[in-house]
Amino acid sequence: ASVPTIALNNGVEIPQLGFGVYQIPPEETVSAVRTALEVGYRHIDTAEMYGNEKEVGQAVRESGVDRSEVFVTSKLNNGFHARDDALRAFDQTLADLGFDQLDLFLVHWPLPTIDVDYVETWKAMEEIYRSGRCRAIGVSNFQAHHLRRLFGETEVRPAVNQIEVHPYLANDELRAFDADHEIVTEAWSPIAQGKVLDDPAITAIAEELGRTPAQVVLRWHVQRGDVVFPKSVTRSRVEENFALFDFELDTSAMAAITGLDRGERTGPDPDTFDYVP
Ligand code: NAD
Numbered sequence: 001a002s003v004p005t006i007a008l009n010n011g012v013e014i015p016q017l018g019f020g021v022y023q024i025p026p027e028e029t030v031s032a033v034r035t036a037l038e039v040g041y042r043h044i045d046t047a048e049m050y051g052n053e054k055e056v057g058q059a060v061r062e063s064g065v066d067r068s069e070v071f072v073t074s075k076l077n078n079g080f081h082a083r084d085d086a087l088r089a090f091d092q093t094l095a096d097l098g099f100d101q102l103d104l105f106l107v108h109w110p111l112p113t114i115d116v117d118y119v120e121t122w123k124a125m126e127e128i129y130r131s132g133r134c135r136a137i138g139v140s141n142f143q144a145h146h147l148r149r150l151f152g153e154t155e156v157r158p159a160v161n162q163i164e165v166h167p168y169l170a171n172d173e174l175r176a177f178d179a180d181h182e183i184v185t186e187a188w189s190p191i192a193q194g195k196v197l198d199d200p201a202i203t204a205i206a207e208e209l210g211r212t213p214a215q216v217v218l219r220w221h222v223q224r225g226d227v228v229f230p231k232s233v234t235r236s237r238v239e240e241n242f243a244l245f246d247f248e249l250d251t252s253a254m255a256a257i258t259g260l261d262r263g264e265r266t267g268p269d270p271d272t273f274d275y276v277p
Helices: 026-039 053-062 083-097 118-130 144-153 172-180 200-209 213-224 235-240 251-258
Strands: 005-007 013-015 043-045 071-076 102-107 134-140 160-164 184-188
Touching: 026 053, 026 235, 053 071, 053 083, 071 083, 083 102, 083 118, 102 118, 102 160, 118 134, 118 144, 134 144, 144 172, 160 172, 172 184, 200 213, 200 251, 213 235, 213 251
Parallel strands: 043 071, 071 102, 102 134, 134 160, 160 184
Antiparallel strands: 005 013
């Protein structure tokens, strides 16, 4: 069974399942991305902050898979929110990847407490989009109130909002807000970096279905309609995380997993996070 795609609000199609490369050291990234492409992944999620864009680009360019068949996302780093810095940072991302065009570029964090207003940053993203060098633009870690300001003061609607979502942080209010505004939610840290895999409710469902806990949690995301990109450098796990489209969770299993929500973040709070490298 192959990976479904989801249409973004500008018609561009994104594969619902991808491969995330956060915390993969550059010297391991070429091999990790090559493995993912061999297994069948056609969507890679990186960021300038991850320090491995060059290696992601190299792996994609050397893979033998046509560039047009791989959806690549990168993100604007926190130090580059001013207009001119954002334009320069995008050029650098393209150069490091070695691509003519990027599929999706995101503002990594809203940084609501720093001196540059993220509305200015979004206007620079619109310039990048209009240049044709990026097929879609979006945001990451934006709350509803950050998005509302963009809707009021800018023209292009973000195509995605990449936010922390997993069974301990269902984030359903924000997901519904995204959906109401034609914004696709991407769920980062979909297995909470492994933290949810020992949960008895999840292991019980996995045992009953003859699947692994990671597959059950990732399948829960897929059935909720979010985009996911689990990270692993272990080939067997990269394969396991890709095998999500030949089984289903019934409504009671779905509800049991959603019921684990306890509002628990593994990462920073977008309303207070202000880290600039
Ligand atoms: P994740 O939830 O994907 O968990 C990854 C970890 O879980 C791995 O390091 C491994 O230890 C373990 N794991 C993976 N597959 C497993 C399996 N089948 N069985 C057992 N253990 C397994 O965490 P993540 O890497 O933080 O998130 C995924 C991606 O989301 C990142 O790589 C990145 O692309 C993106 N992300 C974005 C942001 C953001 O601010 N936009 C923040 C964090 C992550």
